[in-house]
Amino acid sequence: xxxxAVILVGADKGxxxxxxxxxxxxxxxxxxxxxxxxxxxxxxxxxxxxxxPSVTExxxxxxxxxxxxxxxxxxxxxxxxxxxxxxxxxLSSTLQALNDIGFIESAKKGQITFAVFHxxxxxxxxxxxxxxxxxxxxDASYFLVKNHINDTSFFEWDPATYNSFFKQIKGAEEIxxxxxxxxxxxxxxxxxxxxxxxxxxxxxxGEPANYSFVLRGYVRHWLGNVWGExxxxxxxxxxxxxxxxxxxxxAG
Amino acid sequence: MSFRHSVTxxxxxxxxxxxxxxxxxxxxxxxxxxxxxxxxxxxxxxxxLAQFAPEHVTAADIGDIKGQMALFDRLIAxxxxxxxxxxxxxxxxxxFTLAAQIGFAEEARNRGIAPAIMFMVTPDATSVEAFRKLRxxxxxxxxxxxxxELLGAAQxxxxxxxxxxxxxxxxxxxxxxGLRRFIEQPPFSFSESQxxxxxxxxxxxxxxxxxxxRRAYLEFRELDLRILLADLQSSIRLES
Numbered sequence: 001x002x003x004x005a006v007i008l009v010g011a012d013k014g015x016x017x018x019x020x021x022x023x024x025x026x027x028x029x030x031x032x033x034x035x036x037x038x039x040x041x042x043x044x045x046x047x048x049x050x051x052x053p054s055v056t057e058x059x060x061x062x063x064x065x066x067x068x069x070x071x072x073x074x075x076x077x078x079x080x081x082x083x084x085x086x087x088x089x090x091l092s093s094t095l096q097a098l099n100d101i102g103f104i105e106s107a108k109k110g111q112i113t114f115a116v117f118h119x120x121x122x123x124x125x126x127x128x129x130x131x132x133x134x135x136x137x138x139d140a141s142y143f144l145v146k147n148h149i150n151d152t153s154f155f156e157w158d159p160a161t162y163n164s165f166f167k168q169i170k171g172a173e174e175i176x177x178x179x180x181x182x183x184x185x186x187x188x189x190x191x192x193x194x195x196x197x198x199x200x201x202x203x204x205x206g207e208p209a210n211y212s213f214v215l216r217g218y219v220r221h222w223l224g225n226v227w228g229e230x231x232x233x234x235x236x237x238x239x240x241x242x243x244x245x246x247x248x249x250x251a252g
Numbered sequence: 253m254s255f256r257h258s259v260t261x262x263x264x265x266x267x268x269x270x271x272x273x274x275x276x277x278x279x280x281x282x283x284x285x286x287x288x289x290x291x292x293x294x295x296x297x298x299x300x301l302a303q304f305a306p307e308h309v310t311a312a313d314i315g316d317i318k319g320q321m322a323l324f325d326r327l328i329a330x331x332x333x334x335x336x337x338x339x340x341x342x343x344x345x346x347x348f349t350l351a352a353q354i355g356f357a358e359e360a361r362n363r364g365i366a367p368a369i370m371f372m373v374t375p376d377a378t379s380v381e382a383f384r385k386l387r388x389x390x391x392x393x394x395x396x397x398x399x400x401e402l403l404g405a406a407q408x409x410x411x412x413x414x415x416x417x418x419x420x421x422x423x424x425x426x427x428x429x430g431l432r433r434f435i436e437q438p439p440f441s442f443s444e445s446q447x448x449x450x451x452x453x454x455x456x457x458x459x460x461x462x463x464x465x466r467r468a469y470l471e472f473r474e475l476d477l478r479i480l481l482a483d484l485q486s487s488i489r490l491e492s
Binding site for chain 1: 317321324355359
C-alpha cells in the first residue's frame, strides 16, 4: 500500500487565506482521483467543512482524542491524503504536538509523507514564524505560500530579509496564489461549494446551478493557475509517486 | 449536436474598415430570415450599431465585471436568439483576452451555440498578426475573413485563411457611389418594408440598393449553410 500523506496548511495569522488554499488542494487532489480527507481545526464551526462537507471533519488539534482520530487512522483510512487546515496561530503548537507524538520522526524515516503549506501574511512578523516552524519540519516538503487572492495589502518585505529566512529551510519552495476577482470570490463564498463545482455550474447537491458564466470563467482561469503552481512543485508525485501524472482536467 | 443559434463577433483591430456596416447588414439579414436577433454594440461615439437599430441592439461595455457579466452571460444564454457583436477596435484586445480566459467559445459550443468571428481583413501587419493569434486563442470558434471590397482588391487574402468548422471567406460587396448617403442616417434598417418611401429614395437607387443587399445576403446565406453543413457532417461522423 502506498504510504499515507499528511499536508498541514497553516499560518501564524488569521485572514491570510488558509482555508482558500486548503480548498484548492482538495479540488486539486479530487481532479487527480486521489482520495483525500480533511480536518478543519476551526473548532467548533469549520469554514472548510462548509465547502467540502463530505470529506471534512472538524477537530480540535490540541486535544488528545482528536489527535488520535487524525493520526491513528492514517494507515487504514481509505483516503491516502490527509489535509489539515490548522487554525490561525496553532501552526507551531501543532508541529510541537506532532513532534511529541513521534509523527515527525516517522516522517523522517519515510513511513509517512509530510508536507507543510505555510501561508504567509503581509507583515514581517510572520517571517519570524518561519524560523520557528523550520525547526520542526526537518525533511518535510515545506511550501511558502504567498496568497494574493484578496490582494488588499501587498507584500512589503525587504527581499534580503525574506531570502535569508527562505534559505533557513532546506528545500523550501515558494508558491504564488494569484488574485481572483472580488466578485467571483464572493459568489463562490455565497454558493458555499468547492471551486470545481462552481466552475461546473453545480450546487452543493450536485444539481445544475445558475452561476454567472463570466464569474465561473474567472474562477476556472484562476484555479487553473493555482493548479499550475501545484503542478510546478510536483505535488501529485509527492503524495503518490506511482500514480500517472497530468490527469489535469478542469470540470466543465 | 445541432446548433440552436449563433453568436457572431465582428472584429478588427483597425478602425473604419466597415465593421458596423457589416454588423448592420448581418442584423438585418437575420431579421429578414425571420430570426430573433440581438445586437451588442461595443463602440464608443457616433454612427454606432445601437443608433441604427435601437430596438434590437444593446450598448455593451466590458470595462468592469458587471458589464462583462451583462454581455457574456447573455451571449451564451439558451434563449434561441441569434446574436451579433459589433466589437469596436479599442476593445478588440480586451474582449478576446477575456473571452479566451473564461472559455467563451467552448462554453458556447457546449450549449449548442455556434461561435463565429467575422474578421475584416486589411493588408497591415497588425491585422495579420491579430488574425493569426485569434486562431490559437479561440480554436473552437469559426474564424471567417471578410473582404470589404470597398477597401480595394484583396491581394493579401492568402494571409487570412478561414479556420474552424464551415468557415469560408466572405465578401462584403461595394455599394455603388452616391448610395451611401441614403443609408447613413440612423435609425435605419435594410429590412424595412417601405424603405424607398420612407427615405424618399429614387427608384433606381432603391433597385441598386436591393441588388447590393441580395449580393450581401447571398454571402451570409452561403456562410450559414456551410456552418450548418460542417455541423451536420461532424454529427454524422460522431454517430457512425
